[in-house]
Every structure is written in structure tokens, then in C-alpha cells.
Amino acid sequence: MSFLRNPHKGWENEHLALFLLSRISFVSNPVTVADDAGSDFFCTLFEVGKGDVLFPRSSFAIQIKSSKDKIDATGKIEYLEKLELPFLVGVVDQAKLRMSLYSGEYLPILFAHHGIPRDLKLSLEDTSITYDNYCEVRPESKYVLRMPHVLDLEGQEDSDAIVGKGQSLIHLCSRMLQNISSRHNCEYVFRLGDERVAIFAGPGSAQTFRNNFYYRLAEVFYNYEWLYRSNPDRFNLTEYHVFERLYHALKSTGQLPHVVSAAYESIRQRLSSDAQHI
Numbered sequence: 001m002s003f004l005r006n007p008h009k010g011w012e013n014e015h016l017a018l019f020l021l022s023r024i025s026f027v028s029n030p031v032t033v034a035d036d037a038g039s040d041f042f043c044t045l046f047e048v049g050k051g052d053v054l055f056p057r058s059s060f061a062i063q064i065k066s067s068k069d070k071i072d073a074t075g076k077i078e079y080l081e082k083l084e085l086p087f088l089v090g091v092v093d094q095a096k097l098r099m100s101l102y103s104g105e106y107l108p109i110l111f112a113h114h115g116i117p118r119d120l121k122l123s124l125e126d127t128s129i130t131y132d133n134y135c136e137v138r139p140e141s142k143y144v145l146r147m148p149h150v151l152d153l154e155g156q157e158d159s160d161a162i163v164g165k166g167q168s169l170i171h172l173c174s175r176m177l178q179n180i181s182s183r184h185n186c187e188y189v190f191r192l193g194d195e196r197v198a199i200f201a202g203p204g205s206a207q208t209f210r211n212n213f214y215y216r217l218a219e220v221f222y223n224y225e226w227l228y229r230s231n232p233d234r235f236n237l238t239e240y241h242v243f244e245r246l247y248h249a250l251k252s253t254g255q256l257p258h259v260v261s262a263a264y265e266s267i268r269q270r271l272s273s274d275a276q277h278i
Contacts, residue, residue, distance in 0.1 A: 012094065013064055013065075013066050013092040013094065014040060014064050016092055016094060016097065016099070016155075017040070017041070017062075017064045017090050017092050017099055018041065019155070020098075020099045020153040020154075020155065021041060021043050021062070021090075021099075021153070023153070023157075023162050024043075024045060024046070024153070024162055024165060024166035024169065025043035025044055025045045025046060025166070026043065026044045026046060026054075026056060027041050027042075027043050028041065028042045028043075029041055030042065038061075038063065038076045038079040038080065038083075039061035039062060039063055039087070040062060040063055040064045041061070041062050041064070042059065042060075042061050042062075042085070043059060043060055043061075043062060044056045044057070044058070044059040045057045045058050045059070045060070045166055045169055045170050045173065046166070047166070047167075047170065048163060057170045057173075058086070058169075058170050058173035058174055058177060059085055059086075059173070060085055060086040060087065060088055060169075060173050060176075061083060061085045061086070061087050061088070062087075062088040062089065062090050062101075063087075063088075063089050063090070064089075064090050064092060064099075065089060065090065065091050065092070065124075066091070066092055067091065068091055068100075068124045070121050070122065070123050070124075070144070071089065071121065071122040071123075071124075072121055073120045073121060073122050073145075074118075074119050074120050074121075076120075077116060077117060077120050080104070080107055080120075081111055081116060083107075083180075084180055084181075084184065085177075085180075086103075086104065086105070086172070086173045086176035086177060086180070087104035087107060088101050088102060088103055088104060088150070089101070089102045089104070089122065089124060089147060090102075090153075091124065096154070097154060097155030097156065098152050098153065098154045098155070099152065099153045100124075100149060100151075100152050101149070101150045101151055101152070101153065101169075102124045102125070102147040102148065102149055102150060103147055103148050103149075103150045103172060103176070104122070104145070104147055104176075105148070105172070105175070105176050105179070105193065106129070106131075106134040106135065106145060106146070106147075107145065108176075108179045108180050108182070108183040108190065109131070109134065109179065109190050109198060110134070110135055110143065110145055111183065112183050112188055112190070112200050112204075113198075113200060114135075114137070114141075114143065115141075117141050117142065117143045118140060118141040118142060119138075119140070119141065119142035119143070120142075120143050120144075120145060121143070121144045121145070122144075122145050122147055123136075123144050123145065123146050123147065124147050124149070125146045125147060125148055125149065126149045128148070129146045129147075129148035130192070130193075130194055131192050131194070131196060131198055133146065134146055148193075150168070150169070150172060151165050151168060151169070153165065172193075175191055175193070178191055179191060186204060186205070186207070186208040186212075187208070187212055188200040188201075188202075188204065188205045188208075188209075210255065211257065214250075214255075214256060214257050214259075214260050215257075215259065215260075217243070217246070217247065217250075217260050217263075218257075218259045218260045218262075218263040218264075219263075220243050220263075221243070221247075221260070221263035221264045221266070221267050222263050222266070222267075224240050224243070224267050225263075225266055225267040225270060228267065228270060228271065229270075232274070240267075244264070244268075247260070247264050
């Protein structure tokens with residue numbers, strides 16, 4: 001029996017990637033089918049606790065490549081748009097026993113900002129990528145998404161270095177998950193790697209921003225009640241009255257959900273009751 005060299009090399013790359021990823025995460029391999037699902041592995045990063053116990057943390061999906069060539073993702077647009085996990089690409093260098101990781105952190109921002117493209121390519125970049133240059137827009141709804149380099153996993157690294165890189169990926173994936181959730185929850189507030197925040201307005205946001213704000217206002221009143229119970233002497237009554245006036249102004253429009261009124265009445269009654277006993 002004979003074998004083709006290229007498929008066998010791909011098999012070798014995947015196994016090297018599996019080894020490197022297993023040093024920082026629990027790894028699962030989707031069942032191989034006739035067509036490519038879009039990810040080679042699903043990984044759950046772990047944190048090392050006392051007694052070398054491994055605690056699962058953030059998860060991500062990763063596709064393994066043998067080169068940094070631009071990736072045609074047009075056939076995977078629906079997969080990437082619906083994926084509710086951070087997406088990474090790993091480029092394997094067998095000679096150096098190394099895999100370079102590139103982040104798809106701007107995918108939810110691309111879909112929220114520009115909608116669903118007709119044509120999508122992924123460009124693996126070793127230079128700095130920010131919100132100002134994260135994608136290249138071409139005519140006829142064609143886009144090139146730039147995926148920034150995150151870090152390298154190397155076979156010769158000691159355990160301390162591996163733990164540090166695992167922690168870096170945990171922080172990255174946590175931020176990516178927040179942005180994915182923001183888009184799927186129709187909140188359109190995205191936290192960027194350079195500490196900035198991107199906020200999008202448009203036909204989607206215009207349908208949801210009011211309720212999003214109302215729920216945050218309910219959260220404000222529940223937190224005021226907790227702060228008051230915790231330390232009445234340090235309660236900021238002046239600040240509270242600012243939100244109270246906002247509440248009454250919004251209530252006059254007749255659009256406030258019941259959850260906001262319930263939260264306000266709870267703190268109002270507590271303050272009123274205590275004032276009567278002073």
C-alpha cells in the first residue's frame with residue numbers, strides 16, 4: 001500500500017499541533033467527515049491549581065495550517081458568523097517544533113460593522129492590528145480580515161513559560177467571548193485589545209438599544225440597594241438622585257419595562273423606610 005505525501009504531512013502537522021495545544025488545554029477533535037467543518041480542534045484552556053489540579057477555563061476553535069498564506073474563508077462565512085467560540089488559526093513549523101497562533105478577534109466586529117460579506121479572506125499578520133486597520137474593504141462586498149499574531153507555542157518551552165502563555169490566551173479568549181456575546185445579544189459594544197471600545201449604531205442597534213439601556217438602569221438601582229445595605233453611612237445619595245430623576249423622566253414616556261420599576265421601587269422603599277425611623 002502506498003500513501004500520498006501531502007495528506008501525510010497534514011496529518012503530521014495536526015499531531016504536532018495537538019501536542020502543543022495539549023500543554024495548555026483540553027483538546028477535542030471533531031469527527032472527520034467528507035467536508036471540512038471549519039475547525040480542526042476545539043480546545044478548553046486550563047488553569048493549574050493547587051496539587052496540579054487542572055481547572056477548565058475559556059474555550060476556542062482552531063484551524064491548523066502549514067503556511068501563512070492568505071486563507072479563502074468564503075465557503076466558511078456562515079460557519080464563522082454563527083460560531084459562538086473564539087476562532088484562532090495555528091501555523092505549524094515542524095522543523096522548529098513550533099506553532100504560531102493568530103486571533104480571529106475582529107470577526108464579530110466585522111459582521112456587526114459590515115454585515116455578512118459575499119467574499120472573505122483571512123490574512124495572518126505579524127504586525128500590530130487595531131480597530132483602525134483590522135480589515136480591508138474591497139468592491140462588491142469583498143473583505144480581507146486581518147488576524148493578529150498572538151503568541152508561539154514551542155515544544156522545548158518549560159512549564160512556567162507554558163503556564164504564562166496559557167494565561168495570556170485565557171485573557172484573550174475571555175475578551176473575545178464578551179464581544180461574541182455582545183453581538184449575539186444585540187448590544188453592539190465591543191472591547192478592543194488596545195483598551196478602546198467600539199460602539200455601533202444602525203438598523204440592528206436601533207431596535208435594541210432602548211431595552212439594553214433600561215436593563216442597565218435596573219442594574220443601577222439593584223446595585224444602589226446593595227450599596228446602601230452594605231454601608232448606609234457612605235451611600236452617595238446625590239448620585240442616586242441623578243438616576244432617580246432619569247427614571248422618572250423615562251417613566252413619563254410609558255416605555256419602561258416592569259423590571260426597572262421593580263428595581264427602583266425596592267431601593268426607594270428601603271430609603272423611605274429608613275428615613276421614617278431617623
